Amino acid sequence: MRKLIEFQILDQNAEKQNFDLSILMNNAGTNVANHIIDNYNNTKIVTIVCGNGNNGGDGYVVANILIEKGFQVNVLNSGLPKSSAANRALSNLQCDIIPLDDLGKFKDSSDILLDCLLGSGIKGEIRSPLDEYISLMNGFSLIISVDVPSGFGTKHSIIPDKTLTFHDFKTNMNSKNSGEIILLDINFPAEIDSMTGPGELLLYPVWNTSNRKGENGKVAIVGGGPFSGAPSLAALGSYRSGSDLVHVFVPENSYEAVSKFIPELIVHKLNGEQINPHNIEDLFNYDFDSVVIGPGMGKDSKSFEAVQILIDNYDNVVIDADAINLYNFSSKNIVLTPHKGEIERLEIRPTEDAMNQFALDNNITLVLKGETDFITNGEYFKYNKTGHPRMAVGGTGDVLAGFVGTLLAKGLSGYEAGRLACYSLGLAGEKSYDEIGSGFLPTDLAVSLSKVLKKS
Incomplete structure (x- = not known):
């Protein structure tokens, strides 16, 4: 079990060693998509909320795989990606992007909300309008968070039914604040995990x-x-x-x-x-x-x-x-x-x-x-x-x-x-x-x- 900062450290060290983070993003998105495919019928409507970080990139990868498997998918985002890996994932997206301001329109029609809004790199409290989006997201019937619930550790946090987390369990995550926690192996390179940077x-x-x-x-x-x-x-x-x-x-x-x-x-x-x-x-x-x-x-x-x-x-x-x-x-x-x-x-x-x-x-x-x-x-x-x-x-x-x-x-x-x-x-x-x-x-x-x- 590791603190959230350890995953930020790993990302920076991977970039220093010129490791292509798109590989990890594809692995993460594929694992999340496979979990949904294995556990839910493709008649379900999945609404994916993506942020501008790498968590959002994971969501774009998930969306493509679910679309190919016959799921109806809605993708909303809070802005353009800040990382090159997430940008590449967005450029390959097989559906249109919907403004996050329209999130309320999908509350009653969605079977699953996939939370890819915020990852482990947030600092301080959640500010407007993201706090309002999180409150709205918490009203969906079934919420699955990717890696960590958005806003985790702050006053405004997603309270999911399930969290699909990567590489290792995170300190302070429990069933009360993260729902059922499932660890997914995304094949993070051992040589990067074991080297300072x-x-x-x-x-x-x-x-x-x-x-x-x-x-x-x-x-x-x-x-x-x-x-x-x-x-x-x-x-x-x-x-x-x-x-x-x-x-x-x-x-x-x-x-x-x-x-x-x-x-x-x-x-x-x-x-x-x-x-x-x-x-x-x-x-x-x-x-x-x-x-x-x-x-x-x-x-x-x-x-x-x-x-x-x-x-x-x-x-x-x-x-x-x-x-x-x-x-x-x-x-x-x-x-x-x-x-x-x-x-x-x-x-x-x-x-x-x-x-x-x-x-x-x-x-x-x-x-x-x-x-x-x-x-x-x-x-x-x-x-x-x-x-x-x-x-x-x-x-x-x-x-x-x-x-x-x-x-x-x-x-x-x-x-x-x-x-x-x-x-x-x-x-x-x-x-x-x-x-x-x-x-x-x-x-x-x-x-x-x-x-x-x-x-x-």
Whole structure:
């Protein structure tokens, strides 16, 4: 089951890979038409309401097939298609188009209303006149929605008797708001489903102009002791990806270096030279949206105990670098970000099956960093191929960990955060190389990341 935004992501990624969306449209329309043919007599009058998106294109395909099978079909639309695939479907339509303003004339004579008005890409509430059309459509005797009921999730939504949905079930769809839900396989390419792309950028939250300081994310970075640069870079990654406030908690031997890194950091000095269960207590005096633990921390057993305490007390946690180990993950929103050398501490091999199973068993998201990144929550997985070889430079992973921390603080799930972070940081690496050259540094990467996210 997936959120509606995931299907918008898939469409964008398919277009990026030059996949012809007309193929999916024909598959979808054919499946819907076959369902109607198999379940209703061709003496039925079918009225199809098409919007200007790809859902409307599905409706045009359905119309042609039903006409060929002897059904009486009325096709109404709300305007010209916006996509080339839907335009092609309209150009092949074997009947006349009726203005949607005439919808009321077909209410009593129609046996089936096929709802292809709005798909999964709507934003905000339904405005006039579409809200009025939806109210009128709800008065038909038998309503079948295609993929999702038009207006789904808004105040003005079609309440169908049946929804024929594609590729996967949608979050929050149920019998009350969608009628009988039937999943149809439209042969969406597995290689596109399993690869990140520009669609992932849709996951980055829209800036809310009414938010005050702290409401765009308060992140704690916990690390340092043996190494001071790593927590500094993680904090920079968090700030450059959109956090409002970043607090850095480091042992006293790292305090001076980290506090001088950039003036924006709020740096806390922890007693001693290692992270341990006692010196992290100051964290609990603050209300953090997420915690990143591990950069530069070292592998002292007391530090691992501190990690478990943070897991027990925070819902959104990124476990990176030295902190990567086996814990009681407690079904929290947790992301582990190992590279191939660190994943051995989880007692698994870096294979797709093993990583999927580990994520599923522990209810976490696993992000394996490398030339090709692998992101899984156990139920779904994706590969990411963006990036540049220079990103093997030390500190890149710290920037990524801080970035993931920001995304968790902004409300993303671990799987959403991992995919978006890998894809966009890879783009930032490519951008850094193009603008700076072979010697770009993690500090440059963080600046490029901010520019990449500006375009999302």
